[in-house]
Amino acid sequence: MNADATVLLIDDDADVRDAVGRLLRSAGWKAEVFASAEDFLASNSQVRIGCVVLDVRMPGMSGPELHDWMREHHVSLPVIYLSGNCDVPTSVQAMKYGAADVLLKPADADVLLQAISDAIARHCMDRARHDLADSIHLRMQRLSARERQVMDHVIVGRLNKQIAADLGIAEKTVKVHRGRVMAKMEVRSVAELVHLCDQLESTV
Missing domain, CATH: 1.10.10.10 (Winged helix-like DNA-binding domain superfamily/Winged helix DNA-binding domain)
Incomplete structure (x- = not known):
């Protein structure tokens, strides 16, 4: 487990936020919890290593719409979708956008934690590659x-x-x-x- 990693949980259901938030912290993860995509964007959260656990259907900006915004603004955090009823088109779109996983609510605790662990491990490797590339570019300059x-x-x-x-x-x-x-x-x-x-x- 990367001690510097943070899980961003975005879900309009207060019960889900409470339950998953507690699960994340009990497992040793840092967690930031938001009731909507708009709340997340307004927070200007700065997370270097971590992942986003994202509800699909929310009032206002939906999960896929936020994911699309993240892609357009080059936010590299991996995304895990949580959905009460994830249909095939949503799953296909999620994978097309590079989602790390798509899980149905209520997600099994062990399955969710493993998905988060895998996503953060991949993100760590991606960040290391980008950091190395940046370092080499600076030397070349x-x-x-x-x-x-x-x-x-x-x-x-x-x-x-x-x-x-x-x-x-x-x-x-x-x-x-x-x-x-x-x-x-x-x-x-x-x-x-x-x-x-x-x-x-x-x-x-």
Whole structure:
């Protein structure tokens, strides 16, 4: 269990909010509870790691409408739908939008907690990949245009003299740029540099 994770419960049924809220806290999760999608949006809740447990049918903005808003505004928290009567179209739409799970009320406590645990585990992995990509991008932004050119040649295995010939610069200048690339990218070997670039490509 990720101790920094928070579960956002959004349901217009007070009994559900009380029961599920207690369940979440008894299981050790942090929980924020909202009676409507509008209340959630008004709260401007800032959760880095967690998930949303979302009722489907609510007065005002429905669960799927909120999920759509989250997608449009790049809110990456995984969503678990709770519904008293989840029909096929709603289930299909939920999965199309990337819902982590769709559960019928009253959801079995163990099933709900497992769904939340799985969703948060996936979210942790997604956040780690995005954080790594952001870190690599920041390192690349430190490179000058020439250093980036040299790096592009280095990662495909070009030798210094070959890079010098390709770029029309002295070999000793290539060595200087190469050293700066390694320092700014925070790697100690070409293998590490290649691995870093491969990791960035895999997150795109």
